[in-house]
């Protein structure tokens with residue numbers, strides 16, 4: 001591991017450390033950026049999250065977008081595009097309330113939408129900012145709880161919501177990447193409350209991503225769109 005110091009940090013990390021951001025990181029050494037954990041550091045121009053048990057993680061938007069570009073998606077067949085009602089003519093105004101690794105945001109962006117994505121975990125937000133710095137993509141990334149920020153913003157047509165799902169049993173352990181992510185974020189215990197708020201904020205629909213076997217967060221979605229391992233529960237706003 002090379003030993004890069006403060007001089008090489010991009011300005012958004014300097015700002016987070018100097019409290020010019022929405023939160024402040026306490027730096028224990030020039031390489032280690034976070035006090036709660038052992039885990040944020042900057043190396044070879046990339047910001048990483050490091051889990052002692054599981055290893056490191058960074059986000060690479062270029063790889064993901066190139067993958068989507070090769071897929072030739074038919075919007076009329078893609079469960080996520082159908083759930084969000086993206087049809088390719090006019091660009092829908094969509095909020096991704098739970099940006100996470102940015103994968104779903106990148107897919108929604110690729111399908112075509114005017115997208116704003118929210119992330120409330122400081123560590124995840126910084127990884128996302130770093131991914132956007134290395135590979136700029138045209139969506140608006142906002143730090144903070146979508147509900148708190150959204151309260152004072154104009155209304156989107158669609159809110160997309162993908163909260164953390166409780167850990168699976170040991171026999172069905174998730175992929176290493178997902179386990180590292182879970183270590184970084186924890187859980188989202190406020191999902192029903194959030195969904196009820198989202199249904200008062202979106203003008204047209206709210207879409208919730210769930211594992212196939214999981215119950216809906218709120219009973220009786222208007223329609224559910226099912227993919228290979230995922231279900232999108234859509235709640236239409238009347």
Ligand SMILES: C[S@@+](CC[C@H](N)C(=O)[O-])C[C@H]1O[C@@H](n2cnc3c(N)ncnc32)[C@H](O)[C@@H]1O
Pocket residue numbers: 097098099100101102103104105118119120121124144145146147162163164165185188194
């Ligand atoms: C399951 S992950 C989302 C995964 C994401 N769809 C992806 O493609 O990687 C949930 C993420 O949303 C964030 N989150 C949960 N509730 C939120 C809220 N109300 N506002 C902003 N971020 C939220 C969590 O911190 C976590 O990073």
